[in-house]
Amino acid sequence: xxxxxxxxxxxxxxxxxxxxxxxxxxxxxxxxxxxxxxxxxxxxxxxxxxxxxxxxxxxxxxxxxxxxxxxxxxxxxxxxxxxxxxxxxxxxxxxxxxxxxxxxxxxxxxxxxxxxxxxxxxxxxxxxxxxxxxxxxxxxxxxxxxxxxxxxxxxxxxxxxxxxxxxxxxxx
Amino acid sequence: xxxxxxxxxxxxxxxxxxxxxxxxxxxxxxxxxxxxxxxxxxxxxxxxxxxxxxxxxxxxxxxxxxxxxxxxxxxxxxxxxxxxxxxxxxxxxxxxxxxxxxxxxxxxxxxxxxxxxxxxxxxxxxxxxxxxxxxxxxxxxxxxxxxxxxxxxxxxxxxxxxxxxxxxxxxx
Numbered sequence: 001x002x003x004x005x006x007x008x009x010x011x012x013x014x015x016x017x018x019x020x021x022x023x024x025x026x027x028x029x030x031x032x033x034x035x036x037x038x039x040x041x042x043x044x045x046x047x048x049x050x051x052x053x054x055x056x057x058x059x060x061x062x063x064x065x066x067x068x069x070x071x072x073x074x075x076x077x078x079x080x081x082x083x084x085x086x087x088x089x090x091x092x093x094x095x096x097x098x099x100x101x102x103x104x105x106x107x108x109x110x111x112x113x114x115x116x117x118x119x120x121x122x123x124x125x126x127x128x129x130x131x132x133x134x135x136x137x138x139x140x141x142x143x144x145x146x147x148x149x150x151x152x153x154x155x156x157x158x159x160x161x162x163x164x165x166x167x168x169x170x171x172x
Numbered sequence: 173x174x175x176x177x178x179x180x181x182x183x184x185x186x187x188x189x190x191x192x193x194x195x196x197x198x199x200x201x202x203x204x205x206x207x208x209x210x211x212x213x214x215x216x217x218x219x220x221x222x223x224x225x226x227x228x229x230x231x232x233x234x235x236x237x238x239x240x241x242x243x244x245x246x247x248x249x250x251x252x253x254x255x256x257x258x259x260x261x262x263x264x265x266x267x268x269x270x271x272x273x274x275x276x277x278x279x280x281x282x283x284x285x286x287x288x289x290x291x292x293x294x295x296x297x298x299x300x301x302x303x304x305x306x307x308x309x310x311x312x313x314x315x316x317x318x319x320x321x322x323x324x325x326x327x328x329x330x331x332x333x334x335x336x337x338x339x340x341x342x343x344x
Contacts, residue, residue: 004295085293085295091285094274097269097290098269098270114263116292117291119289119290119291120288120289121257121287124296125295125297125313126295
């Protein structure tokens with residue numbers, strides 16, 4: 001079976017990086033808990049709301065993101081039975097390309113280059129797509145698994161996974 | 173209809189760049205005509221054969237490749253009727269990522285970031301794939317169009333297009 005896995009908020013954690021930068025520049029608390037259904041930039045003062053777009057376009061933003069807990073071990077297990085791809089919408093941010101590539105080499109060196117996809121729309125011929133953004137499921141013919149992240153917690157239309165252990169329960 | 177289009181030897185011309193570098197370093201003639209069925213590195217002395225791998229891994233290699241004649245105008249016409257994607261196996265060469273992205277912005281700025289795919293294996297859910305490498309057709313469920321390049325001229329198993337005019341005749 002072919003499984004495609006998104007990066008941000010699924011195996012990489014940009015939210016803690018955003019909080020770090022909003023904390024540094026505007027005193028937003030580091031331990032802020034995001035409201036269900038909301039993005040991180042919806043928790044900051046209106047006049048600095050658009051700042052997230054500058055942050056994410058800077059070289060280095062994606063280079064040192066924390067790894068989502070359990071994702072490394074889980075993907076290694078999935079690889080024993082399935083053909084695993086990483087599929088991320090990197091094309092929106094030109095400066096993310098090398099950072100995302102290098103980050104994957106650091107944390108997921110066991111995923112070969114043949115199985116890495118930087119794209120925009122996810123027009124993929126795969127059986128399962130694990131993603132936190134439902135826009136990527138709109139046109140998808142396989143089985144979508146919605147990986148929980150604060151912004152998607154109010155969505156009820158999709159099969160959901162909260163943790164990487166739950167992914168393994170469903171796919172092994 | 174969704175159409176995916178490869179970059180190298182389909183819209184971008186790395187062969188002339190290889191010849192330029194082999195000419196500069198080893199005196200290989202710039203007007204060398206490649207034999208049908210052969211790669212450019214099979215036309216150079218055996219002791220420098222592997223040099224192509226160094227060239228292609230250098231930053232800048234993909235940045236200033238010539239555009240394959242007719243491709244810009246043809247893709248603009250295809251876009252009027254179809255959903256056109258660019259899909260290139262950039263992941264094999266980490267240093268090609270930004271160069272390929274910037275090259276596309278220069279020559280094909282009318283292709284939105286949503287429709288650019290840097291991958292390895294082309295596991296794409298598209299109707300047509302225009303490519304010069306038949307390995308990309310092996311597992312492809314749509315209609316493959318083999319874009320002629322010296323190395324593939326002896327292959328007879330696929331529907332072939334020699335020029336961008338021929339692509340338009342088939343897809344418009």
